[in-house]
Amino acid sequence: MPILIYALRRALQAVPVIILIMIGAFLLLKLAPGDTVDALVGDMGGADAQFIARLRAEYGLDQPIWVQLWRYMIKFLQFDFGWSFVYEQPVSVVLMERIGTTLMLMAASLFFAFTFGVGLGAIAARKAYSTTDNVISTLGLVFYATPSFFLSLMMIVVFSVKLGWLPVGGIKTVAGFYTGWKHVWDVALHLVMPTAALSLIYLAFYLRLMRASVLEVAELDYVRTARAKGAGEARLMFHHIMRNALLPVITLLGLQFSTLLGGSVVVESVFSLPGLGSLAYQSVVQRDLNTLMGIIFMSSVVVVAVNFLTDLLYARLDSRIELA
């Protein structure tokens, strides 16, 4: 099973990256003024020096830095990110409550950006240098230059304030108490604008890449052969060109995922969605560094997982890649 061995090897390559991120998180925490005990004591409203020293010993903060780093990494691997002094809960509990919303937003945005980006890019390439192409390409450039928060605000003005079609924010209608399909529809309505705001930049990325990729593949010899054999334009596009033109787009899908996750900070904050992104923002404002490090670690794990999946997908789609 070469694909299994390939998968295992790719998974092993992610290990040093995760370790480096944990070391980085630890160093950042050390760099920040104040430690866990300072936060605890501040929370209690002060304590005497002897008690503080005992607390430090209890938390292992009197140990050499290497021992502290080792313990920190062991705890991280068990998804124990310490205590959040803002939420008065373990950080892992806070994260687990929030991660669902973010993953839902990510999935919706990626799907939207990928489908429309690839579709519009293929259309633009098929009609290269025509009016259709110019309109699509110009739109792509404008989408690419529009910051997601600005787009969010303008959509709120148009669709919530002026037209009243979509809710301004939140993940569901608080006073609605909907169940079943009504609940699903309610959540979907709340996600329309955040998804659009987050995905338009990536839609522009995929569009431009797909257009260039289709233009390149369409000139290859095998496409000419297929055309000479009498394949129709539609079959040529879907069966012959698209399959190969998609490969670079799929690579980008994995690479861009961490940026997409970063973008959710702004979009979730604007639409007050209870996800990891808005949690990151609140943690910065409230200086809740344990939660922030937990978010960094969790989002990195998600990014690594997504990259792993896109690599497998890529290997599956492109049989020219050697798996060994």
Added chain:
Amino acid sequence: MSLAEASALPPEEPSRALVFWRRYRRNKAAVLGLFLLGVIVLLALTAGLYEPVDPLRRAGEPLIWPFQDWATPLGTDQLGRDILAGIFHGARISLMIGVVATLISIAIGVVIGAIAGYFGGWVDDVLMRVTEAFQTVPNFVLLLTLVAILGSSIENIVLAIGIVSWTAPARLARAEFMSLRRREFIEAVRNLGVGDMAIIFKEILPNALPPVVVYASVIMALAILLESALAFLGLGDPNYASWGNMIGQGRSVLRVEWFVAAIPGIAIVLTVLSFSLLGEGLNEALNPRQKKG
């Protein structure tokens, strides 16, 4: 280079800059990008002429709509601050942050990419894992964390933006160094006994730089977007007029006076657009073979 040598050159050959400009000019969108950038630079340079005192001072009644009062042509926000003055001074901040953060990110990226690409082996492995780690952490989250730890003065923001955006230039520089280090002219210099550092910085770097410089326009656009997002969330330096900050302030009066957020937003879109168009034009002019059709 003496005068005699210069005059010995055949005089008919047009200068490289002219050839470059002729190629660049073929792309109409790129010319538009250059024009837009020119306007923004002009705004930044003349900001002190339009509003010499302080763009954050009260200039009139709060929430005047645009084109109503010629003392404040683009209207005022809820604190009576002149929006046009904010646009002028915001151009200054955006460009300054864009340029300095780009220089920092390219400096870090080129050094790391050069060392990784030149030495190869375990050095390359270690540095590439570090690069991957930086690419894995969502860069806006890392930016927030750095700002939370370092504090949100404008110097720290610029530094933090540089720190989160060096990975792409590092990969570019690494690829260039890997292909250049085995070339004959490098072997020749090495046989003359020149040290590694001198080879990296004096011999290879000048040859490896052009693609990195073209990519700088992309980093510039991203840096401006990052800063504006940070300022929008209220985590920027409050002592400077920033477009992102103006949009963030405009959010509270969005329902009716949406122009307070819309005008600086359009300024950001045009600035980022100008850098993307510029980058595309530079790329086409420098690699004419890439262009198809």
